[in-house]
Amino acid sequence: MLKKLITIGLFGVFVVSMFIYSGGNNFASADSNKTLTIAHRGASGYAPENTMAAFEKAVDMKSDLFELDVQMSKDGELVVIHDTSVDRTTNGSGMVKDLTLDELQSLDAGSWFGEEFAGEPIPTLGEVLDEYRGKTGILIELKSPSLYPGIEEKVAEELRERNMDKPNNNKIIVQSFDHESVQTFNSILPSVPTGVLVGYSSTGISDEALNEFATYAEYVNPSKSMINVNLVDRIHELGMETHPWTVRDLESAESLLNAGVDGIITDYPDYVNDRK
Ligand code: G3P
Numbered sequence: 001m002l003k004k005l006i007t008i009g010l011f012g013v014f015v016v017s018m019f020i021y022s023g024g025n026n027f028a029s030a031d032s033n034k035t036l037t038i039a040h041r042g043a044s045g046y047a048p049e050n051t052m053a054a055f056e057k058a059v060d061m062k063s064d065l066f067e068l069d070v071q072m073s074k075d076g077e078l079v080v081i082h083d084t085s086v087d088r089t090t091n092g093s094g095m096v097k098d099l100t101l102d103e104l105q106s107l108d109a110g111s112w113f114g115e116e117f118a119g120e121p122i123p124t125l126g127e128v129l130d131e132y133r134g135k136t137g138i139l140i141e142l143k144s145p146s147l148y149p150g151i152e153e154k155v156a157e158e159l160r161e162r163n164m165d166k167p168n169n170n171k172i173i174v175q176s177f178d179h180e181s182v183q184t185f186n187s188i189l190p191s192v193p194t195g196v197l198v199g200y201s202s203t204g205i206s207d208e209a210l211n212e213f214a215t216y217a218e219y220v221n222p223s224k225s226m227i228n229v230n231l232v233d234r235i236h237e238l239g240m241e242t243h244p245w246t247v248r249d250l251e252s253a254e255s256l257l258n259a260g261v262d263g264i265i266t267d268y269p270d271y272v273n274d275r276k
């Protein structure tokens with residue numbers, strides 16, 4: 001009898017400990033090997049953001065994609081720069097929309113980051129697509145598109161004329177915080193996957209919002225601080241994927257990999273690659 005009780009007791013301990021193990025490891029299903037490394041504004045921890053130097057570094061560091069921000073010059077050309085003014089990242093001043101392409105490309109977009117990058121120009125979207133087409137994935141953010149009426153059609157045309165508008169294993173993705181602009185782009189070029197960017201909100205993302213995103217987007221890309229296993233599962237259940245941003249420390253990389261995200265947008269591609 002005593003032997004039977006001990007056997008039952010030991011079995012119980014085994015079952016409970018397995019339960020605790022799996023419960024404490026909510027992330028067991030995550031396959032971190034498949035998580036994409038996405039270099040934010042290029043490998044912007046190592047080279048000036050949104051320049052060819054940063055994109056080259058992203059490729060050298062074996063990122064799966066790099067992210068860039070696209071805006072429009074005064075004369076209607078698509079240029080790659082994050083802020084709506086040139087003040088922070090160049091030796092010039094003024095709004096991107098008030099400067100011509102020639103004026104923008106005469107600026108030095110590298111020296112602010114380091115003297116070794118002196119003279120790096122602001123690239124056009126076309127220059128970046130020509131250089132990296134077929135070599136790596138590109139996550140294109142439509143930055144402040146309400147300042148640039150028609151920018152969705154212009155980006156679509158740049159992709160079309162290079163035959164980059166065909167489904168190609170999600171090598172080109174177009175995203176924006178402006179969800180109306182994402183919908184516009186999706187209606188112009190439905191073959192190119194789209195993503196909605198979501199800023200931090202303490203209330204999270206509602207089911208209603210996720211269901212709506214699923215009608216026109218393939219990706220929901222929130223601030224990394226919003227990510228947990230439950231949100232990742234809810235996004236996956238609707239057939240979408242998630243690429244949160246922006247990782248600048250090892251702990252965040254680890255935590256997002258464990259949560260089972262599909263890609264990580266980071267200034268430091270090695271922080272993610274070294275942990276996959
Ligand atoms: O791709 C996500 C991330 O780029 C969004 O934030 O301000 O760096 O464009 P931001």
Ligand code: CA
Binds near residue numbers: 067068069141
């Ligand atoms: Ca961006």
